[in-house]
Amino acid sequence: MARAATTSDVFNAVAEPQRREILALLRAGERSVTELAQELGMTQPGASKHLRVLREVGLVRDRKVGKQRLYGLDARGLRPVHEWTGGFERFWNESFDRLDEYVRDLKQAQQEE
Amino acid sequence: MARAATTSDVFNAVAEPQRREILALLRAGERSVTELAQELGMTQPGASKHLRVLREVGLVRDRKVGKQRLYGLDARGLRPVHEWTGGFERFWNESFDRLDEYVRDLKQAQQEE
DNA sequence: TTGACGCATGCCCATATGGGAATATGATTG
DNA sequence: CAATCATATTCCCATATGGGCATGCGTCAA
Known part of the structure; x- marks a missing residue:
C-alpha cells in the first residue's frame, strides 16, 4: 500500500x-x-503544492483577490490533533520518580543484553 | 527528495x-x-515494524522479559506536538461570528468564480 | 542438542510523495 | 487581442514507505 496519502488527514x-x-x-x-x-524560502510551485495539501485537509482557505490568491488559516482542523495528544498528557506529566525509575530499569535491562 | 523519513521525527x-x-x-x-x-488486528511483522518506528523516535521503550519483549509508552515526545497545535488554539476558538463571516465570504467569492 | 516460541529483518511491490523545471491557466491591464 | 503577472499543473526522479511472506535470531524448555 505505501504510506497514506498526505491529503487524507490532518496528521499527515x-x-x-x-x-x-x-x-x-x-x-x-x-x-x-x-x-x-x-x-x-521556497519556490512558488513548491508553496502552491503545500498549500494545496493544506487546503484539501481544510487547514487553509483561499480567496481570490485580483490575480492573487490569498491564503488564510483555518486552524479548526488542528484541534483533533491537539486533543489526541492531550490524551497523553497525564503520561508525560506522570510523577517522574516512577518514570525515571522505569527508564533506569530499562537501561539496565538493555545493558544486560 | 520524497517525503521525510517517518523515523525522523514524532510528527511523522x-x-x-x-x-x-x-x-x-x-x-x-x-x-x-x-x-x-x-x-x-495486525500481523506480527507489521506490529514489529511500527514499534520500531515508535521506538526510534522515542515514543515507546522496550524491555526484555524472557523471550518476550514488552513495549511501554513514553509519551514525553508527544508533548511538542501538543504544544505546537496548542499554538493555534486561539485561532480555532476565535469568535465564530468573525470566522463564520470569513468562511461565508470565501464561499461567496468562490461561487463567483 | 533439538524444538518451539516470540520478534526482528530482509525482500519485493505498489504507491505517494517532495523537489525542480517547464508549462498551462486565469486574470488584469493596455 | 496581446503582454504580463500570479498561480496551479504536469513531468520526471529519487526516496521512503506499509504490507505480505519467508526467514534469521535469541531464548527457554525438554
Whole structure:
C-alpha cells in the first residue's frame, strides 16, 4: 500500500515541516502564494503544492483577490490533533520518580543484553 | 527528495493511524508484540515494524522479559506536538461570528468564480 | 542438542510523495 | 487581442514507505 496519502488527514498534512511553517506564518494573517514562498524560502510551485495539501485537509482557505490568491488559516482542523495528544498528557506529566525509575530499569535491562 | 523519513521525527511517526492506535493501547500498560498485534488486528511483522518506528523516535521503550519483549509508552515526545497545535488554539476558538463571516465570504467569492 | 516460541529483518511491490523545471491557466491591464 | 503577472499543473526522479511472506535470531524448555 505505501504510506497514506498526505491529503487524507490532518496528521499527515502536518507531518511536513514546511507545511507547519506555512501554518505558523498564516497566524499573522492572510498571504499570497508568492509572499509565502518568499518569506519561507521556497519556490512558488513548491508553496502552491503545500498549500494545496493544506487546503484539501481544510487547514487553509483561499480567496481570490485580483490575480492573487490569498491564503488564510483555518486552524479548526488542528484541534483533533491537539486533543489526541492531550490524551497523553497525564503520561508525560506522570510523577517522574516512577518514570525515571522505569527508564533506569530499562537501561539496565538493555545493558544486560 | 520524497517525503521525510517517518523515523525522523514524532510528527511523522504519529501520522500513521496504526501507530496512533498502538500508542493509545499502550496507555493501558505494557504489551508484548504479539499481544499488540492481536489486539489491533495486525500481523506480527507489521506490529514489529511500527514499534520500531515508535521506538526510534522515542515514543515507546522496550524491555526484555524472557523471550518476550514488552513495549511501554513514553509519551514525553508527544508533548511538542501538543504544544505546537496548542499554538493555534486561539485561532480555532476565535469568535465564530468573525470566522463564520470569513468562511461565508470565501464561499461567496468562490461561487463567483 | 533439538524444538518451539516470540520478534526482528530482509525482500519485493505498489504507491505517494517532495523537489525542480517547464508549462498551462486565469486574470488584469493596455 | 496581446503582454504580463500570479498561480496551479504536469513531468520526471529519487526516496521512503506499509504490507505480505519467508526467514534469521535469541531464548527457554525438554
